[in-house]
Each structure stands twice: as C-alpha cells, then as structure tokens.
Amino acid sequence: MKPRSIAVVGAAETTRLGRIPDMSVIGLHADAALNALADAGLTAKDIDGVATAGESPVAIAHYLGITPTWADGTAVGGCSFMLHVRHAAAAINEGLCKTVLITHGESGRSRVGSGGFGRAPSSLMGQFEMPFGVTSPPTMFTIPVMRYLKARGYTEEDLATVAVIQREWAALNPRASFKDPITVDDVLNSPMIAWPFRMLMCCLVTDGGGALILTSADRAKDFPQKPVYILGTGESVETPMVSQMEDFTSSRAFRVSGRKAFDEAGISPADVDHLMIYDAFAHLPLYGLEDLGFCKPGEAAGFIRDRNTAPGGVLPLNTNGGGLSYMHSGMYGMYALQESVRQMRGIAPAQAPGAKIAVSHGVGGMFAASGTVIFGNES
Amino acid sequence: MDRTLPQPTPETQHxxxxxxxxxxxxxRCTACRESYFPPRPFCPACGSRAVEIYPASGKATLYSFVINHRPRPDMGAEPHSIAVVALAEGPRMMTNIVGCPQTPEALQLDMPLEVTFETFGAIALPFFKPAGA
Structure with a gap:
C-alpha cells in the first residue's frame, strides 16, 4: 500500500475491562463498536466494510445493522486485527468499500457465550501435540523458550525483568488490571505454571473488547479525531504446531511480517518512537525486539534490563502495561493497536512525548502467525 | 480419567x-532425501509425491521443554515434562520425557534420549527416556 493513504478515524475499547460477567462475547464486540462509532461521529449505517475474528463478520454485521460490501473473517489468533487493518487498507484503496469497522470482543475470564479451548483429535495438533499433555498457551507458547535461553545466554531473571518493567508502565495507566510494583524476586517466587514460567510471566485472563474504524486519508480530516495514518503493514503465518516452528530462537512469521511493514513504510527501527509487542508471555518482547531488528540476537534482554524500554527510556514499549499487566482477553492484538492509536493521537495515559511513529506487532497462536502495523500522526 | 489420544487419519495411520x-x-523423499514430520503424503521440502516410510533409529536429543505444574486431568497430579526432541534423522517432535525425575536438574538440554512406547488401548504413544536408562 501507499504510505499514509489510509487512516484510523475511530478507535475505542469496551466501556469496561477486566471482569464483565454481565456481557457475552457478541455484546462486548458491540459495546466496543458503538464506542468506536461514537468516537468517529458515525453510525452503523455509515459502515460498508466489516472485519472481525472470534465471531463471524456475518454475525457482527447483522447484530449491528450493517450492510457491508466487503467482509473479512481472517482468524489467525491474537494478531488477526493487525491483518484486518492490512486487508482493510487494501480493500479501501481498491474501492471495495469506503469505511471499515474492525471489532474484537472476548469473554476470556467470565466465559459468557464463548467456546472452549481444544483441537479435534484428528487434527495434526490433536495427534502430535495434545496427547503429550499440552493444555493451553502456558504449556505451548512456552515450549521453545528453554532452547532460546540457552542459545542467547538469557536467564529466568531476564524473563522476570520483562514483567517488572511492564508493571511500571501499568502503574501509569488507570485502566490497567494490575498496578502494584513488583520485583524480579516477586516474579520468580510467584506460583510455578510450566517451568520456567511463573504466573507473573504469563498474561492476565480478562474480559473486554475494542474496535477500529478506517477510511481513506483524503476523507480522514473530516472526522472529529486527529487522524492516525497507516505507514506500512505486514503479515505472515508459519505453523499451527509450535513443536514444528523452523527456529526455536526466532519467529519466521515475526521476521517476514516486520520486514514487510518496515519496507512498505520506508523506515527503519531507528525511526520508531513507540513500540507495542504482543506479550502473551514474558519471552515475546525479547523475540520481537530481535526479530523486528530493534536489537541484535542476544542483546534484547540487556536492552530491557538497561531500562531502554522502561518509563523514561529511549524506546517506550508496551506502555499500556501489556498483556502481562493491562489486560489480555485471549486475542490481545486489538489492545496493542488501541494503545498505538492513543499514542499517535497524543492521549495515552503514559504518553510518549512527541511520538510520531508507532509500531504495533502482533502474534497469533503459538508463533503461528504475525501481523505488523506502522502508524504515523503526520499526513 | 482416560488419556487424551490421537485419532489417526489416512495420512498418519502408518x-x-x-x-x-x-x-x-x-x-523421507526419494527425490531429495529429506526426512520430515509430521506425516503427509508429499515432501514439504520439494513437493514430490515420491515419498517412502522407514523406521527411524529412535535416537534423539532433548531440544526444549517445559515442566507443567498444572497437569491436565488425564495426565495425573504430578508435574510432568512436555518436550520437543530432535530426532537423529533431523525432524523434531513433541513428546514426554519419561524414566527420570521431572525436574530442571534431571532434564538437561541436548541430553541423549531414546524412544520408548506406552500403550493406551488402541493407541501407543512414543515417549523418550534418557539413553541407556
């Protein structure tokens, strides 16, 4: 896509985050969608493109009363919304629709109107991973990490430090689930989930949602909010089985998606003012910093330990508190995008002063998929 | 509770x-000789359908692992390993390491392993144990 040809003109999360037992999955989608429409000064009748994951775009369009000329149900896990942004940009530029609504809602904690975790026993994951006791992300996403730590010379303390610094960001965010300071020892002494992962190295499980509205940049100035332009996007997928990822020390999907987005935007990591890396678990920011080119392999843990990504550091990272401390409904990518948009609008609770370029990098499944969106606030 | 078991498909029955x-x-592929896993009726490296089935050596090394402290109900009550092993022939596969304590001290990356099978009704699962144990 041509950089700055598409803009975000509406963005909002659900009215509440955290524990929302009185709302179902589709109700959370709708609450976020209505908030985003209000943010953009639109109604559902103004929307002609719908994208979502977790629910069908058919269900969302019907529920909200939208008659779309374009729909996208790409569902590759938590980064699906990054891919929706990319696909929507292409669709708008191609003239398939003018104004796209992307929605997310998930009753991750309360499980109201949502299905369970599981794979058909005849699927490849069902045959070659489930029989060995994997339960859910804490025993799957973590599988490559012992190899990664050994290859890079990183330690359990390095994983813990990621969680400690993200908690510092969360303390600055009134909507964060957990705001109390923690130490490396607190993380290492929290309950063991799946060695070497302690509870505080794993994301929260909460309820919530979010929605985005995109349109062409030439229309964007007519909306009430400051437009946030899309400079570049990337996506890729690798494998549905974490045990079969090509390289346990680096995600191919991260590298391909990131490279595509940076090339499209015509920028390098040195140009980035604000960064979101989907942190379902404490190792993901380390992989992300290396695979996106912010750090050389082996230098990411030191980069974080030296407070470069902490409040006051040169590269503010996961400034909402991340999946580790802000919220994580299951498909967190939408919240990373929301924080990038807030930063580009200049309204984030922990605002990076003067930030002009923001990168939102997502993961889907257990290193199965990836999506990257690069935002800018100058037309 | 019965162990969660695979349901073979025509492509994986062998x-x-x-x-x-x-x-x-x-x-493995008879054209490019690449060994691969999980099973499929064509070579993922070159796309050839000319593939053959062969018995592997059963030798492997420990590539990565976690020790699950919250076992699934069918996996018993004690912490257990969920591992990925690197087979001598090249491919990697998920398994459990058995025949040794399920601790970080006993489970060392790159330790030599050998396959062992345990039967659960109509299915036998491939596990790995320390070589020579």
Missing part, C-alpha cells in the same frame, strides 16, 4: 501403526 509394533516411522 505412524500410529508403527508405534503399536515398537517402530518410530518417519517419511
């Missing part, structure tokens, strides 16, 4: 039949 008779069956 693998599970092999486990029943104590053989770890891999596939």
């Amino acid at each position: 693998f599970w039949d092999g486990c029943k008779v104590g053989e770890l069956r891999l596939q």
Whole structure:
C-alpha cells in the first residue's frame, strides 16, 4: 500500500475491562463498536466494510445493522486485527468499500457465550501435540523458550525483568488490571505454571473488547479525531504446531511480517518512537525486539534490563502495561493497536512525548502467525 | 480419567501403526532425501509425491521443554515434562520425557534420549527416556 493513504478515524475499547460477567462475547464486540462509532461521529449505517475474528463478520454485521460490501473473517489468533487493518487498507484503496469497522470482543475470564479451548483429535495438533499433555498457551507458547535461553545466554531473571518493567508502565495507566510494583524476586517466587514460567510471566485472563474504524486519508480530516495514518503493514503465518516452528530462537512469521511493514513504510527501527509487542508471555518482547531488528540476537534482554524500554527510556514499549499487566482477553492484538492509536493521537495515559511513529506487532497462536502495523500522526 | 489420544487419519495411520509394533516411522523423499514430520503424503521440502516410510533409529536429543505444574486431568497430579526432541534423522517432535525425575536438574538440554512406547488401548504413544536408562 501507499504510505499514509489510509487512516484510523475511530478507535475505542469496551466501556469496561477486566471482569464483565454481565456481557457475552457478541455484546462486548458491540459495546466496543458503538464506542468506536461514537468516537468517529458515525453510525452503523455509515459502515460498508466489516472485519472481525472470534465471531463471524456475518454475525457482527447483522447484530449491528450493517450492510457491508466487503467482509473479512481472517482468524489467525491474537494478531488477526493487525491483518484486518492490512486487508482493510487494501480493500479501501481498491474501492471495495469506503469505511471499515474492525471489532474484537472476548469473554476470556467470565466465559459468557464463548467456546472452549481444544483441537479435534484428528487434527495434526490433536495427534502430535495434545496427547503429550499440552493444555493451553502456558504449556505451548512456552515450549521453545528453554532452547532460546540457552542459545542467547538469557536467564529466568531476564524473563522476570520483562514483567517488572511492564508493571511500571501499568502503574501509569488507570485502566490497567494490575498496578502494584513488583520485583524480579516477586516474579520468580510467584506460583510455578510450566517451568520456567511463573504466573507473573504469563498474561492476565480478562474480559473486554475494542474496535477500529478506517477510511481513506483524503476523507480522514473530516472526522472529529486527529487522524492516525497507516505507514506500512505486514503479515505472515508459519505453523499451527509450535513443536514444528523452523527456529526455536526466532519467529519466521515475526521476521517476514516486520520486514514487510518496515519496507512498505520506508523506515527503519531507528525511526520508531513507540513500540507495542504482543506479550502473551514474558519471552515475546525479547523475540520481537530481535526479530523486528530493534536489537541484535542476544542483546534484547540487556536492552530491557538497561531500562531502554522502561518509563523514561529511549524506546517506550508496551506502555499500556501489556498483556502481562493491562489486560489480555485471549486475542490481545486489538489492545496493542488501541494503545498505538492513543499514542499517535497524543492521549495515552503514559504518553510518549512527541511520538510520531508507532509500531504495533502482533502474534497469533503459538508463533503461528504475525501481523505488523506502522502508524504515523503526520499526513 | 482416560488419556487424551490421537485419532489417526489416512495420512498418519502408518505412524500410529508403527508405534503399536515398537517402530518410530518417519517419511523421507526419494527425490531429495529429506526426512520430515509430521506425516503427509508429499515432501514439504520439494513437493514430490515420491515419498517412502522407514523406521527411524529412535535416537534423539532433548531440544526444549517445559515442566507443567498444572497437569491436565488425564495426565495425573504430578508435574510432568512436555518436550520437543530432535530426532537423529533431523525432524523434531513433541513428546514426554519419561524414566527420570521431572525436574530442571534431571532434564538437561541436548541430553541423549531414546524412544520408548506406552500403550493406551488402541493407541501407543512414543515417549523418550534418557539413553541407556
């Protein structure tokens, strides 16, 4: 896509985050969608493109009363919304629709109107991973990490430090689930989930949602909010089985998606003012910093330990508190995008002063998929 | 609670039949000689359908692992390993390491392992144990 040809003109999360037992999955989608429409000064009748994951775009369009000329149900896990942004940009530029609504809602904690975790026993994951006791992300996403730590010379303390610094960001965010300071020892002494992962190295499980509205940049100035332009996007997928990822020390999907987005935007990591890396678990920011080119392999843990990504550091990272401390409904990518948009609008609770370029990098499944969106606030 | 078991498909039946008779069956391409896993009727490296099934050595090394402290109900009550091993023939596969304590001290990356099979009704699962144990 041509950089700055598409803009975000509406963005909002659900009215509440955290524990929302009185709302179902589709109700959370709708609450976020209505908030985003209000943010953009639109109604559902103004929307002609719908994208979502977790629910069908058919269900969302019907529920909200939208008659779309374009729909996208790409569902590759938590980064699906990054891919929706990319696909929507292409669709708008191609003239398939003018104004796209992307929605997310998930009753991750309360499980109201949502299905369970599981794979058909005849699927490849069902045959070659489930029989060995994997339960859910804490025993799957973590599988490559012992190899990664050994290859890079990183330690359990390095994983813990990621969680400690993200908690510092969360303390600055009134909507964060957990705001109390923690130490490396607190993380290492929290309950063991799946060695070497302690509870505080794993994301929260909460309820919530979010929605985005995109349109062409030439229309964007007519909306009430400051437009946030899309400079570049990337996506890729690798494998549905974490045990079969090509390289346990680096995600191919991260590298391909990131490279595509940076090339499209015509920028390098040195140009980035604000960064979101989907942190379902404490190792993901380390992989992300290396695979996106912010750090050389082996230098990411030191980069974080030296407070470069902490409040006051040169590269503010996961400034909402991340999946580790802000919220994580299951498909967190939408919240990373929301924080990038807030930063580009200049309204984030922990605002990076003067930030002009923001990168939102997502993961889907257990290193199965990836999506990257690069935002800018100058037309 | 009964162990969660795989449901073989036509493309994977040979693998599970092999486990029943104590053989770890891999596939390789007769064109480019690449060994691969999980099973499929074509070579993922070159796309050729000319592939053959052969018994692997059963030798492997410990590539990565976690020790699950919250076992699934069918996995018992004690912490247990969920591992990925690197087979001597090249491919990697998920398994459990058995025949040793389920601790970070006993489970060392790159330790030599060998396959062992355990039968659960109609299915035998391939596990790995420390070599020579």
